[in-house]
Amino acid sequence: MTGYQVRTAEQMAGLGSSSLADEGTPLARAAEHTLLARQGAAMRPPLPRPSTTRVMVVANQKGGVGKTTSTVNVAAALAQLGQRVLVIDLDPQGNASTALSVEHHQGTPGTYEVLVEGAALDDVLVPSPEVPGLDVVPATIDLAGAEIELVSVVARESRLQKALAADPRVGETGSGEDRWDYVLVDCPPSLGLLTINALVAGAEVLIPIQAEYYALEGLGQLLKTVEMVQAHLNPTISVSTILITMYDARTRLAAGVAEEVKAHFGDQVLRTHIPRSVRVSEAPSYGQTVMTYDPGSPGALSYLQAAQEIVRHGTFGVPAVKGTEA
Numbered sequence: 001m002t003g004y005q006v007r008t009a010e011q012m013a014g015l016g017s018s019s020l021a022d023e024g025t026p027l028a029r030a031a032e033h034t035l036l037a038r039q040g041a042a043m044r045p046p047l048p049r050p051s052t053t054r055v056m057v058v059a060n061q062k063g064g065v066g067k068t069t070s071t072v073n074v075a076a077a078l079a080q081l082g083q084r085v086l087v088i089d090l091d092p093q094g095n096a097s098t099a100l101s102v103e104h105h106q107g108t109p110g111t112y113e114v115l116v117e118g119a120a121l122d123d124v125l126v127p128s129p130e131v132p133g134l135d136v137v138p139a140t141i142d143l144a145g146a147e148i149e150l151v152s153v154v155a156r157e158s159r160l161q162k163a164l165a166a167d168p169r170v171g172e173t174g175s176g177e178d179r180w181d182y183v184l185v186d187c188p189p190s191l192g193l194l195t196i197n198a199l200v201a202g203a204e205v206l207i208p209i210q211a212e213y214y215a216l217e218g219l220g221q222l223l224k225t226v227e228m229v230q231a232h233l234n235p236t237i238s239v240s241t242i243l244i245t246m247y248d249a250r251t252r253l254a255a256g257v258a259e260e261v262k263a264h265f266g267d268q269v270l271r272t273h274i275p276r277s278v279r280v281s282e283a284p285s286y287g288q289t290v291m292t293y294d295p296g297s298p299g300a301l302s303y304l305q306a307a308q309e310i311v312r313h314g315t316f317g318v319p320a321v322k323g324t325e326a
């Protein structure tokens with residue numbers, strides 16, 4: 001680990017958020033958060049919309065690493081930054097639907113109907129009641145049977161891709177104001193047909209990695225699956241974004257894991273790490289993302305910053321405008 005750089009309060013105040021972005025110390029991050037919080041949601045100018053819909057698959061077959069938390073909070077943050085966003089809940093647990101406060105009791109039309117029955121996205125999606133500009137395709141427990149039911153369905157790996165391609169809100173800017181700028185797909189913790197459907201439908205994979213021991217174990221299997229899909233089903237899919245979650249800046253272990261992830265994935269790793277925070281974990285029990293539950297909290301500000309980085313990244317890992325931070 002590198003040594004800490006000590007700065008006076010005056011020096012800290014003189015630093016823009018860009019200079020702070022690389023700092024890993026708790027004090028530096030706190031200062032950065034204060035700067036971001038002061039900007040205020042209303043003061044933030046909307047960020048430019050991408051030229052075409054970016055379909056991002058949030059996947060990691062390891063359970064509990066922050067897939068759902070990252071999906072809903074990045075989605076809400078993107079919407080707050082002026083982007084039009086669709087979240088597709090692809091996990092029978094329906095956690096993303098819960099966090100976004102949309103109905104998902106058994107029988108509610110959602111991802112199951114899209115994948116198994118060929119329903120149109122428009123027939124099943126629901127606008128988020130909490131976040132303007134954010135739509136949700138809910139998942140119910142019915143989806144638990146889809147892995148098996150899909151086995152006998154024609155073109156079973158490309159059901160989601162077909163549904164997205166059929167919707168006029170997916171595509172280039174020409175498709176209008178309503179066009180979704182980002183589609184985020186929250187995958188279950190497995191590499192079965194549901195996750196394969198997401199990988200066939202998407203262009204980018206966002207992998208949340210929990211900053212803990214064993215973080216990288218099992219990732220090889222996910223990367224091999226992405227390669228397999230790339231070779232046989234969807235040549236455009238690639239890993240574009242790695243997000244380190246539940247980062248505890250006080251521990252050497254977290255810093256060590258972050259270093260290891262960076263050594264492995266380089267520029268694909270977002271510079272923003274999501275801190276472990278009680279506010280982040282309690283937001284879903286209020287049917288909210290942390291972006292609305294406690295917008296000034298470090299967790300919300302980190303997700304906002306991660307979303308800003310994602311917007312500035314191109315469609316692949318190399319940032320489109322490298323090194324420029326708002």
Ligand SMILES: Nc1ncnc2c1ncn2[C@@H]1O[C@H](COP(=O)(O)OP(=O)(O)OP(=O)(O)O)[C@@H](O)[C@H]1O
Binds near residue numbers: 066093095245282
């Ligand atoms: N930054 C954070 N700080 C504190 N708790 C967090 C944070 N991120 C996620 N959690 C908590 O960790 C648990 C797992 O997170 P989450 O459900 O997002 O993971 P997941 O990868 O989607 O899990 P699964 O594999 O079951 O779908 C949840 O209880 C969540 O509230």
Ligand SMILES: [Mg+2]
Binds near residue numbers: 095187188
């Ligand atoms: Mg989940």
